[in-house]
Amino acid sequence: MSVQERKERERAGRERLIVATARGLAEEQGWDAVTTRRLAERIEYSQPVLYSHFRGKREIIGAVALEGAAEMAAALRAATTAADGPRAGVTALARAYLDFAEANPAVYDAMFRLDGGLPFAQEDTPEPLKDAFAALLESLGRVAGGGVHPGLFTEVFWAALHGLATLTRAGRLPPEDAGRRVELLVDRLAVV
Amino acid sequence: MSVQERKERERAGRERLIVATARGLAEEQGWDAVTTRRLAERIEYSQPVLYSHFRGKREIIGAVALEGAAEMAAALRAATTAADGPRAGVTALARAYLDFAEANPAVYDAMFRLDGGLPFAQEDTPEPLKDAFAALLESLGRVAGGGVHPGLFTEVFWAALHGLATLTRAGRLPPEDAGRRVELLVDRLAVV
DNA sequence: TCGATTGTCTAGCGGTGCTAGGGTCACGTC
DNA sequence: GACGTGACCCTAGCACCGCTAGACAATCGA
CATH class of the missing domain: 1.10.10 (Arc Repressor Mutant, subunit A)
Structure with a gap:
């Protein structure tokens, strides 16, 4: 044996x-x-x-995506626990998300832009992906505001972050104002 | 001759x-x-x-992107002028944007996801691209709120729409709640 | 020690974006 | 109206891609 x-x-x-x-x-x-x-x-x-x-190149991308999801979840949690208060936590979360995307562009692409053959938003979604979303939900759920479903709010906030990350890296948005864009986003979306 | x-x-x-x-x-x-x-x-x-x-496949994608940008600009303007009031205009704009992305996925990809070799956010950016952004700015600038640069606000709003469009189509977001996500986004971001 | 099984490699399939070079056709000129 | 010329387009092929069949070697169990 x-x-x-x-x-x-x-x-x-x-x-x-x-x-x-x-x-x-x-x-x-x-x-x-x-x-x-x-x-x-x-x-x-x-x-x-x-x-x-692996069945093919796609599955290799998927494996990288799962690895990245675990790392991102950890990075997001580390950033939010270091901050005090929900509002500061959300700002830290947003920064951490965009920093991760900028520091690991290929991993980010594997997770959210390429086809890694992974099921998303389903019950058979792999655990690391669910957990990365859960990490977002933990912070964002607290600032969703009354009468708004935390999951829905998290989806919208996440989409905004994703848009900022991808458009900035693709040169569609000038990189200079990245910080101000995050501030504006948190200011408007998060209900303190 | x-x-x-x-x-x-x-x-x-x-x-x-x-x-x-x-x-x-x-x-x-x-x-x-x-x-x-x-x-x-x-x-x-x-x-x-x-x-x-064309120099190659990339330039063909770029040509499709320019064609799409002109159409999108027209679609956005048509949607906003039909609505009455800034608030209704922004909702209509957001819906029109997402509808365009859903109805013309390949064109949308050529514009914002693929590399068409086009310069963005620069002075030599082709006119149709500038004009599509201008179409966004016309409506969104009116709901940016005091003290917020209209261009910056438009970038953030656009990024959010882009995130919703891409994540939904890639199966990262469940398609059912698309309407509610748009409402939430407009509610929070737009200052009436 | 020997057969079977497991594991790895070489070689090759049909496809990709892109290009060199030859041949044909239509043109402007006499 | 015939002709030399130049623009134009096609055939054929390059190096590369993801993926796989089949030969071969190494290792295992009996």
Whole structure:
């Protein structure tokens, strides 16, 4: 049995290596540069090995997305617990969200812009994704205001953050006023 | 001279045909299906003809984006002028924006999600793009509220709409509550 | 020690965006 | 009206993509 366990450990390790390498390559040169050939070369295996771990490139993106969701949830919670008061918490949350998107563009794309084959907004949505949304909900639910469903409010706030993150990075919004945009958003949306 | 003029007319007509065909194909089957081979086949010319009009696929996407921007600007203005009062105008604007994105997903992607090689938020930004933003600004500037720069407010509102449009279509947000999300957004952001 | 199983690799399929080079056709000129 | 010329378009092919069939080697259990 021990032999089999060792093999499973090695397989799991190689799978982590694939995900980490894909993520690193994507952050370095963008997802377009993450080809199965390049990825295989970097992990020093042949292409078909990738397909013994993942159904295809899409699933690799999905794996990176899940990893990123867990990190983002942690980052959001860390930012909000450090702040005092709901209002400051929301501002910190928004900043942390946009910082994460800016610091990890490829991971952010894997999560929210690319097709990683993951189900969203359903009961079979993977746990890390649900938890990332839960992290948003924890802070935002407190400033939804009376008579407004916390989940709905969170969706709207999240959409606004997502819009800011993607439009800014794509050069659709000038980056200078990013801070003022966040302030305005929190001012208007959050009910203290 | 007449011969040359006729040739230029024909060239311009063929260019319009390329853009219209690319757009149609993209709306039918998505941008992934818009390959240079398929596009060439549909316009009944060989691939290299495409490259005598556009530098590459990116520029074709850009051409579709410009066409879409003009249409969106018109749609937004039509929706707002039909409404009475700034508040109703903003609601109509938001609905029109999201309706346009839903009805023309491929065009919307060409404008805001894909790389069409167009400069945004700069002085050399093409006129249709500037005008689409101007159409947003005309309505939204009136509800920015005191002390808030209309342009900045428009950027934030636009980002929120963009987030709603993209996340909903990507299945990240359940489509049922779309209407309530718009109401909440307008309620909170717009200062009547 | 030997057969079976597991694992990995080489090679190749049909597709992509893009381009070099040759050939054809229509044009302006004599 | 015939002709040399130039603009135009197509065939063929490049290097790359995601993905997979089948050969081969290494390891395991009996």
